[in-house]
Amino acid sequence: MYIYNAEIITMEGEISRIPLGFVRVEDGKITEVSEGRPEKISPGDIDGAGNILMPGFIDIHTHMGFIGDGASDEGIDVNEGSDPVMPQLRSVDGINFRDGYFADAVRAGVTSVVTGVGSLNPIGGDMLALKTSARCLDEAVIMRSGIKFALGENPKSYYTERDEAPQTRMATAALIREALEKAKRYGELLERAEEPEDRPDYDIKCEALLPLLRGELKAHFHCHRADDIMTALRICGEFGLEPLLVHCTEGHLIADILGEKGAKAVVGPIICDRGKPELANASLENAAKLYRAGVKVAICTDHPENPINFLTAGAAYCHKYGLPKEEAVKAITITAAELGGFGDRTGSIAVGKDADLILLSGDPFEIQTDVLMTMINGKVYFERN
Structure with a gap:
């Protein structure tokens, strides 16, 4: 299949633009990107009609599928508040992939998201990268992206109401360190075990944290205040983890430090009020300063x-x-894919990548622009009549 007669924004290099070009899609992958027109056009090919063709949008911090569209408590599975340390929770077991918001995502040109548990627990479950449409969730999964951690107001407030630990920022950090240290020692015992009987008793929490300690998953840290951001970096430094600073609301106050440390941040939600104390210093200039x-x-x-x-x-x-x-366009395409850990799969238009493509009637940041088509893995899931 060809998508031709389109202005192509590839997101490769400095957002390379092809004023008039085509993309070839075979077996769900991009096999050719070129200027001009294909030599032969078949009935099944798609005429871009001069519109913009670009990679699908990507959001790498959501709770898609965990808080249902118009749902009551029965449709909410976002927080398991029975234990502050729950790394063994797997998002794939909690997502309602038939939730109406996935269809909204496709219509808005969002082809991939990272979704997972909420932020009540100092350590929650895993964060899952997935496409926004497929026959079923299992076929939509791209990869496990990370383990969710939370600092600051959310765990502190929730467990104070339950009269349980943690009730302070210190206790939150201590619980995280305790779990990571236990998992580290558990892993060392597994490595030293020469016989089955030498292995430690199976511990599902430690097992869940081992991929994180091996660098196979990132540590997604929910953190708003500057002190919580620094705590996240401090803990990650102690255990050799790769941090992803989620929200990073006061990052602009310590931007120079974060830059020196090579930090990576996911900022947002952008359009919101200062509805809790941690958001007192929220700024629309945060992303730019970072x-x-x-x-x-x-x-x-x-x-x-x-x-x-x-x-x-x-x-x-x-x-x-x-x-x-x-950079703003990259922040919802290729940069998002790279920070999510799946930049080799999607986020730009390049040979060998998944054919996750959208056709737009105009500038992606213009409010009147329509998504005309959304393609995921080479299959058209949405067309605007």
């Missing part, structure tokens, strides 16, 4: 805090308040 300091930045909706179809609006606001446009 970028200028050398921090690699992606943008998220934190769906449903912002509905998933407002992803481009959030990125547009970040651009309005100082983030260069090319």
Whole structure:
């Protein structure tokens, strides 16, 4: 299949633009990207009609499928509040892939998301990267992206109400360190065991943290305040973890430090009020200041805090308040894919990558722009009549 007669934004290099070109798709993959027109056009090919063809949008911090569209408590599975340390929770067992918001995502051109548990627990379950449409969830999964950690107000408030630990930031950090140290020692015992009887008793929590300690998963740290951001980096440094700073609301206050440390951040939700104490210093200039300091930045909706179809609006606001446009577009395409750990699969239009493509009627940040087509893995899931 060819998609031809389109202005192509590849997101390769400095957002390379092909004024008039075509993309060839075979078996769900991109097999050719070129200027001009294909030599032969078949009835099944797609005429871009001069519109913009670009990679699908990506949001790497959401709770898609965990908080249902219009759901009561029965449709909410986002937090398991029975234990503050729950790394063994697997998102794949909690996502309702038939939730209506996935269809909203496809109509808005969002082809991939990272979703997972909420932020009540100092350590929650895993974060799962998936495509927004497929026959079933198992076929939509791209990879496990990370393990969710949370600092600050959320775990502290929830467990104080239950009269359990943690009730302070110190206790939250201590519980995280205790779990990581236990998993580290558990892993060392497994490595030293020469016979089956030498192996330690199976521990599901330690087992869940071993991929993190081996560097196979990232540590997704929910952190708003500057002190919580530094705590996240401190803990990751102690255990050799790769941190991803989620929200990073006060990052602009310590942007120089984060730049020096080579930090990576997912900022958002962008369109929101200062509805809790940790958001007192929220700034629409956050993404721009972090970028200028050398921090690699992606943008998220934190769906449903912002509905998933407002992803481009959030990125547009970040651009309005100082983030260069090319970086704002990258923040919801290739940079998001790279920070999520699946930049080799999607996020740009390049030979060998998944054919996750969208056709737009105009500038992606213009509110009147329509998504005309959404393709995931080479299959068209949405067309605007």
